[in-house]
Amino acid sequence: MLSDNTAVLFLNNSRKPMDDVNFRKAVAWAINADDIVTRVFENQVIKSNPLGFLPIDAWMKYYDEQVVEQYGFKYDPSVSKKVLADAGYKDINGDGFVEAPDGSKIELSIIVPFGWTDWMESIKIIANNLKAVGINAKAEFPDYSRYQDELYGGRFDMAINNFNSNLSNTVWSYYYWLFWDIREQQTQGNYGKYNNPKAFELMQAFDRTPVDDYETGQKIMSELEELFLKEIPYVPLWFNGMWFQASTDVWTNWPSEHGPHYYPCTWNGKWQLGGIFMLTALEAK
Template sequence: MMSPARKRMRYAAPLLVVALTATVGCAEPETTSNEPAAPEFPRAETLYTGGSQWGPPTSWNPLSGGDDATGVRGLLYEPLYLFDPWTAELEPWLAEQSDWVEDDVYELTLRQGIEWSDGTPMTADDVVFTVELGRIDGMPYADVFDWLDEVVALDDHTVRFTFSDPRRGEWDNFLTSHHIVPEHLWSRLSEEDVPTHTNHDNPVGSGAYLYHSHTEDRMVWERNDDWWGTEALDLEMRPRYVIDVVNASNEIAFRQIVQNQLDLSNFFLPGIEQTVAEQEAVATFYPEEPYMLSANTAYLVPNTTRAPLDDPEFRRALAFSIDVSAIVEQVYGGIVRAADPTGLLPTWDDYVDDAVVAEFGFEYDPSEAEEILAAAGYSDTTGDGYVETPDGSQIELSLIVPDGWSDWNEAAFVIADGAREAGISLAVDFPANSTLNDRRNAGEFDLIIDNRTPLTNTPWSTYRFLFNMPIRDSQPEFNAGRYENPEAWQLTQGLARMSVGDPGFQETMSALQEITLRELPAIPMWYNGAWSQVNHSTWTNWPSDDDDTPNHYPVTWGGYWDMGAIYMLAELEPVTGG
């Protein structure tokens, strides 16, 4: 998987400027290393994007786990299904149809007429080969064979999957998040080379775009005019070129989106709400708060192996002490939303159990926090303004957030202020990101902020983040708070065995929500935004909340092409004379 540091950059990039005023847009254009270098790329046919790639493109391997250049997954290589975050449904893509023909057998029919960009037909053997690569140590999806027994091609377009443990929800996640590669080329590699292969030499995919070129500061894709989807899906990509730009700072990105050097910015740009209000060419998905769609949930994660954070009542008091509205308005300027108490993203609103939230939910209320502490035996016996544990031990907690992540640094101060108001001694510390990652993985912390809960096709991924067991010496991906609850983990595994909406799905969701709110293994605070700012000067008909425009997620981060962003490229309209 991509490193936590890299993922964090994609969702809330380190803030190198506190704010830029709209007067930036009136400045003379500056020559930077990131300006479009264009006679080769006609501006009216070229879409410039940025906000996903934070270093020179070096890999075109869709199987590497996240270090691939922007567009490798989605533009060059494609999944079997897309996931629509608006309907929470899977949409056939490379696959034409599929079904569970038995409780433990799934059959999939590949579309006919799909060709790789070298002219070789795509067949069921390519699908089998790609899935079987998961048997190689070091592959991001090696765990699929913990519950998948066998995959075979029944004919050129039909694949049968037989499961030892039919995890339907997890399987849906696999279908939408992994990309098919051509057997006739990748079978030439040794098992050791597959996970690390850069695939640099003229990569061959099935997607709507082809590798054109790259430099240290950009990745250039060129439209595949022979793409199978033009006929099969009636989709014609509008930009001939898509150029993803590597930027060194938010300040450069801010200037570029205002000056039409970027058409789509997926950078975190604080102050963008002022620019949107004052400059007609620049827009966000929503024209007013919250401006952005929601991408992931920011949690306050307590180390539940340390007292008093091992006490659910103390965690509950902490939840009532957090002034999330102050974080939303003062730290973010209204470009994020307060999270639902369940932590579930808006895609799953229909599955939030309102009765459970009404009984066990929380909101900012310092007085309530104080009452919870008192009822649980926490009192200020020394007169210093801070409570001690029921046995009289002093409480001195620390919240660590990576140095330089200014939005989270500022949010940490708001959290600490609220805790102290409720009588909880809480200090903040800003270690280097690498140091924080090591401490988080080893469980050497009191409190952290963690947002590794990206939008996926199933809320199972959220509960895996919260409840994953067993607890190991190092916890690099899930359950950083080391919370142990066998019942919750059993329910989470049950959710993995269900597709969204299956019988029992809502019952399991309600049970998990109740445990989450009663126990608070992590405290949901706000939704980090799917940062997206667009400029209408060259391209228009951008996705937005307006009924007259598409409503796809206008985001280039890994995975979002496969959640409908690919449609955006077919629905953009060039501005006459742009």
């Protein structure tokens, strides 16, 4: 499937131990996104890169490979365990799960809406990944209204979401969603209440930069990418698909790898991304 948005694991930065950058890094290194892509989605979607940038030119032209190489993460449980140990997270009582540096127990939940079966299976894998490195986490499936209430109100530990990470003509829209300013109700993004004025400042600077001033934009974006990977407020997981099927019983010339290359969808505002052109290209069988 075409990549339509980024599914992100939001960590509640206002709760312990998610307020600890080392704990967040350990979580990032512990998750096997390839397993999710293969077992849950049967390879119909693509694993996200460490930044969560959708694989389109308008975004990837700002993807700084050197920054990702130096500060990025990948699935490696041994690194996750080392990060935890070096930060003082140890299994004190011998139950197989680490306690916080102050000796307090860690019991976390990961939430997605009940009935969203692909996400439900995904967080089961994530919970098992975290348990494998000593983090006590469980998958929970509240009904949608409770999920939304806990997500917007910051009353969760970890949650998967993709509501405003959609394909657009600028990667700024993605960072606006991730770093939206903190309010009582986080209805537009930044559900984990990541609080870093520098990130917001860089995001605004990029917004003020003319689209044809690529050099300035790249410099700002590289700095923002470095900040994101050093802090790991959230963990990009996979590129959620633009679910699309078509029948050739009546109409032909649907978008394909051979052309035409229009966006093959008309729902959720996608008329503006080629849906109308797709319809004009259809031919009666």
